[in-house]
Amino acid sequence: MKPNLLIVDDDEAIRSQLRWALADDYNVYSAGDRLLTLELWRQHRFPVVLLDLGLPPRPADPDEGLATLTALLELDRNVKVIIVSGQGEKGNALRAVAEGAYDFLTKPVELEELRVILRRAFYLADLERELRQLHALYGGEGFEGLIGDCPGMQAVFHTIRRVAPSDAPVLILGESGTGKEVVARAIHRRSPRREGPFIPINCGAIPENLLESELFGHERGAFTGAHVQRKGRIEMAEGGTLFLDELGELPLPLQVKLLRYLQEQTIERVGGRETIPVNARVIAATNVDLRKAMEAGRFREDLYYRVAVVTIQLPPLRERGDDVVLLARTFLRRFAAEVKRTPAPQFTSAALRAIQRHDWPGNVRELENRVRRAVIMAEGRAITPEDLELADPGAAPPPLRTLREIRDAAERTAILNALQRNQWRIAPTAQELDISRPTLYELMERLGIQKPTSSS
The missing domain is CATH 3.40.50.300 (P-loop containing nucleotide triphosphate hydrolases)
Incomplete structure (x- = not known):
């Protein structure tokens, strides 16, 4: 997959030229002001950004561009921001680098030079990301027991x-x-x-x-x-x-x-x-x-x-990107050691796809419980989506043949989601679903819903 690149420039013609020149190597997004830049970054979390210093409402001076640089680095101190500006004075270059810019180019940009700098920036961003993940995975269970790179x-x-x-x-x-x-x-x-x-x-x-x-x-x-x-x-x-x-x-x-x-x-x-x-x-x-x-x-x-x-x-797990795989592998390693399974089992590619595509309404606790169960129940070295009780995203779902099956599936999903939101407490779950507690108990028994075992 091509990496995502964000180009920020107040000149639409320059944005179009750069988009056309770099489209073979990157998924190119563009913005013309600070507000759209930050909105796009929150959606896509670009590892590398090309940033013009002269942005509205004051394109004649570098202040708005430098403010955008500061805002990006506050969102993610690891983002590589390459300044591309016609304001090539040494003072602006030094100021941008001092405030965290990865590199500085002046207009008109030499395309081959830009390609080289971009390749280096993406390579460094990938190395740093892998290093953070390895440190979280093998460096003593992350930061004070918390694991996350997002x-x-x-x-x-x-x-x-x-x-x-x-x-x-x-x-x-x-x-x-x-x-x-x-x-x-x-x-x-x-x-x-x-x-x-x-x-x-x-x-x-x-x-x-x-x-x-x-x-x-x-x-x-x-x-x-x-x-x-x-x-x-x-x-x-x-x-x-x-x-x-x-x-x-x-x-x-x-x-x-x-x-x-x-x-x-x-x-x-x-x-x-x-x-x-x-x-x-x-x-x-x-x-x-x-x-x-x-x-x-x-x-x-x-x-x-x-x-x-x-x-x-705390962000929900569904908004943490690749953290879900990092956490799943950490739990897999921990629980395999607990039950002394050697060699340790590994996730299949289908299991990793299922982990990435699941919504995780129960967040990290749900992931931990599913991986713990899979380590105990999996018969071979491979952990499949079935071991995790997740659907294989590459397989077609079995057809629901009757109206009763369709209704039961919908009720089961709604009840499970409500129970997880309310920490499996019956009274607030029944209140949310607008049913009595006896009715909720009856539905849980009929639909085979059982509270998962808790973990520390």
């Missing part, structure tokens, strides 16, 4: 490095299965609190009548069954980090108590009157849109601004 994950790694040394509260956003707890643990390990405890609690997995005691602890005799005094998760996190997973599920009364702790750094146990100081950093995570929850009155605005001092957005 710009979205590189931005996550950058934010972790910046925020970890501070005590600022962090809010991690992302779909279920994207690795929010792994990010929280990475922040903790890179923080001054690394020697202290990391205490997680899933606010959506504990019944509401028990959650207050789990968070804040209770005194002996505070309620029926409270035979001894017990510390809560907040108190247990003293000197370390408290991780509040699925914060969006926290009931409003407990949101008030959590806000008070964040403001005063003190708690009171259930049934107690003693004020207890607790020094713990709070990291929260959710797959709920908290802004919509605030509009609906389900989440307090003041609490949101307390926990969201720094926000980290």
Whole structure:
């Protein structure tokens, strides 16, 4: 396949000439201003960009072109930007290179010289990409247990490095299965609190009548069954980090108590009157849109601004490009070692195609579970799409012969997607599908839907 190349120039004639001259070697895209340049880059993630310095609204000076260079490098520090400009003064050349440009050419461009520079730029970009992937694959499980080469994950790694040394509260956003707890643990390990405890609690997995005691602890005799005094998760996190997973599920009364702790750094146990100081950093995570929850009155605005001092957005796996293959091979190597399969199995080309084309509604957790199962169940050295329980994209799907089969297939897909979005919790899934919980259980049994085994 030909690599993608982006040409940015305010002159349509020059864009057309370069497109015609380079079309045999590259898939050529073009833009005439900064806005379209960044929009196209987000869609195609070009490894190499040809950039004119003179862009609207001020084509007579280099400022807009240099601003576009800076914006591209902020999106991806590894992109190779070759400046092509009629403004060939030494000062502009030095300034562009100092700000991260790969090379600098003046107009009119010698086509053969441009071809050579492009070949070198693409070759270097490919080498760097392969090096990053190899490092992630074999270099100790990537960055603090997080594996990813795409710009979205590189931005996550950058934010972790910046925020970890501070005590600022962090809010991690992302779909279920994207690795929010792994990010929280990475922040903790890179923080001054690394020697202290990391205490997680899933606010959506504990019944509401028990959650207050789990968070804040209770005194002996505070309620029926409270035979001894017990510390809560907040108190247990003293000197370390408290991780509040699925914060969006926290009931409003407990949101008030959590806000008070964040403001005063003190708690009171259930049934107690003693004020207890607790020094713990709070990291929260959710797959709920908290802004919509605030509009609906389900989440307090003041609490949101307390926990969201720094926000980290995790991209879903379907938007991470080649990361899905990198992750699949990492899991394959890890699980083959766990079950002592030697020689280790390998993915067939059909399995890799199926991995790349699957939407992964359950994100990294779903991929991990499928690869774990395939390592256990595959009989030979080759792991096929069937071992992963994925359809082979090269094979024709079996025909659905009856209306009942078509309806069952559609219902099964809809229910599976809703369950994965809601972390396999029955009540919110039934609410989303607008059916009762008994009906959901009946449908799951009839359609053969079972909750996958969880993994750490």
